[in-house]
Amino acid sequence: MKRIYVFSCILLISMNSFSQVASCVHGGGIQYLLDAYSASMGACNCQKASGFLFSMPPCNNGSYYLAFEDNFDGNSLDLSKWEIQPWGQGALQGSANIEYYSLDNAIISHGTLKITAKKETVTRRAVSWMDDNEILSDGLPNLRTYEYTSSNIWTKKKFFNGKYEIRSRMPNGTGLWPAFWMFGGQRWNEIDVFDNYSGINTFVTSAGFDYDNTGVAQGCNQSYSGYDFSQ
Numbered sequence: 001m002k003r004i005y006v007f008s009c010i011l012l013i014s015m016n017s018f019s020q021v022a023s024c025v026h027g028g029g030i031q032y033l034l035d036a037y038s039a040s041m042g043a044c045n046c047q048k049a050s051g052f053l054f055s056m057p058p059c060n061n062g063s064y065y066l067a068f069e070d071n072f073d074g075n076s077l078d079l080s081k082w083e084i085q086p087w088g089q090g091a092l093q094g095s096a097n098i099e100y101y102s103l104d105n106a107i108i109s110h111g112t113l114k115i116t117a118k119k120e121t122v123t124r125r126a127v128s129w130m131d132d133n134e135i136l137s138d139g140l141p142n143l144r145t146y147e148y149t150s151s152n153i154w155t156k157k158k159f160f161n162g163k164y165e166i167r168s169r170m171p172n173g174t175g176l177w178p179a180f181w182m183f184g185g186q187r188w189n190e191i192d193v194f195d196n197y198s199g200i201n202t203f204v205t206s207a208g209f210d211y212d213n214t215g216v217a218q219g220c221n222q223s224y225s226g227y228d229f230s231q
Contacts, residue, residue, distance in 0.1 A: 064162065064163060067162065068081075068155065068159065070082075071111060072108045072111055074108055075109065076108055077103060077108055077113070079103075080156070081155060082106075082153045082154065082155060082156065083154055083156055084101055084102070084103050084151070084152065084153060085101055085154060087127075088127045089102070089124065089125070089126065089128055090124055090126035090127070090146060091126070092126060092136060092138040093139070094138055097177070098146070098147070099146060099148040099150045100122055100124050100126075100146040100148070100149050100150075101149075101150060102124075102149050102151060103151065104151075105118065105150050105151035106151040106153055115150065115151045116151075117148060117149070117150040118148065118150070119147065119148055120147075120148070120149055121147055122145070122149060123144070123146075124143070124146060125144075126142050126144060127142055130142045164182070164193065168229075169229060169230055169231065170196045171230065172230050176196075176197070178197075179194060179195045179196065179197075181193070181195075189209045190206075190207065190208040190209070190219070191206075191207050191208075192205060192206045192221070193205060196229060201227060201228060202223060202224065202225040203223070203227070204222065204224075205224070206219055206220060206221030207221075
């Protein structure tokens with residue numbers, strides 16, 4: 001099985017977070033993923049959303065300037081701009097994902113980045129910088145076997161407030177999770193420009209934040225449907 005996600009013309013302007021394009025292969029079915037996602041977002045508990053930005057630097061209300069751009073004009077991913085998800089490359093047991101992330105699944109051609117999800121068996125470290133036999137939070141050794149591979153790349157540069165743009169197409173099919181996310185801050189804050197895990201005709205946009213610094217996300221999300229993002 002092979003699924004391809006096409007991304008092109010990523011443009012970011014001045015924001016203090018990581019930008020991420022990713023594709024996840026989901027193991028438990030779409031309904032499980034929706035439940036897990038809603039739970040992680042705190043079931044749209046937004047009472048404190050208006051306050052959490054007080055600790056952030058003030059927004060610059062001047063003219064926009066170009067801080068980052070990648071039109072994928074070469075024949076390989078520019079590793080001075082991008083890296084694989086830095087804190088872990090393989091899904092842990094019990095998570096919503098089942099794949100191993102690899103730069104081999106991020107292909108540049110004809111001015112686009114193509115993230116390809118493949119059904120293939122690989123044995124890899126879930127966390128590249130930890131020893132093979134180290135036991136991870138799911139109770140299993142770091143070295144393990146995966147039946148699917150995909151990619152999840154992050155900008156190396158950090159940004160803050162600004163305007164972000166991406167031109168992309170989504171794959172047909174279910175059980176897949178193409179997304180364009182932003183993470184950052186001293187606490188775990190997240191803006192999901194889109195999650196496209198309910199098929200090509202629906203996407204979700206959301207914001208999550210750890211206002212109380214407890215490690216538990218709160219946030220809101222909104223679904224949109226009636227569009228064909230495979231075109």
